[in-house]
Amino acid sequence: MSGAGTLPFGLPPVSLGTWQLRGREASRAVQQALALGYRCVDTATGYDNEQDVGAGIRASGVERDDLLIVTKFPEEDAGRERETLLRSLDLLGVDHLDLWLIHGPLDPDGSLAVWERFVDAREAGLVRAIGVSNFRPAQVDDLVARSGVTPSVNQVAFGPRWFDPALLRHHAALGVAVQGHSPFSENDLGHPVLKAVAGHRGRGVHQILLRWHLEHGVPAVAKAASPAHLTANLTAGEFALTSAEVAAIDRIADDAWTGAAP
């Protein structure tokens, strides 16, 4: 199958999600994840943990240039983009971000106004790349048409429940990388098709889900605090699914699907 070898924007197959991780637990999870080999850490101003994430990064000893650090701008802070960015950089303890995302869309004029400040930040060297999150294709089109600047990434909820081949085709044609958030919390982990594929492969349902993302060329952002989970999620790049297995999982979103094992 395609996918894992050609991930866009240099995103690794699985990034560490940090929503709901706080304090020492957040720093420990980040440090542990980086020691295990994670190289992309996803946070957000709204997660209220950038300082803890930064402490974990520093404690890991991993070189800054070997890491992708992603944070998100809360759309309710519109008008305070530079101030919010400088605070994120300060809390994280870095002089630039690798990727800065608008956490969610505003109305078209509002998104454009924020986006123009994002472009300024990129030109100032404070962020390497800029993107969006939770934007629908029409909202991405609108932003590109009005600004002339294409987001590098759109981070969206992804998984069998959200499987939308039209969105993938649209973003691929535009050159926008799709990154999938909430691979577990937004999906039905008990679905019989996932359980059947997991049983057949001798893997966990979580690993199957992450691998399914990669088969569609979509890197995932998965949160894990437990060392066993952190380790298991890194194995998504180590095996492949057959096209029949991928198609069966694709059909989970289809109401007509009977749930028969592939």
Ligand SMILES: NC(=O)c1ccc[n+]([C@@H]2O[C@H](COP(=O)([O-])OP(=O)(O)OC[C@H]3O[C@@H](n4cnc5c(N)ncnc54)[C@H](OP(=O)(O)O)[C@@H]3O)[C@@H](O)[C@H]2O)c1
């Ligand atoms: N852009 C956005 O609007 C947006 C929205 C939501 C999320 N996100 C990002 O996406 C990340 C992931 O989404 P999420 O936080 O909703 O959660 P998630 O990654 O879908 O699920 C996390 C849960 O799955 C468990 N888990 C992880 N790996 C496992 C494994 N191999 N086996 C069994 N259980 C496992 C974790 O347990 P333990 O923690 O106990 O290990 C945790 O309870 C977020 O942290 C955030 O960075 C972005």
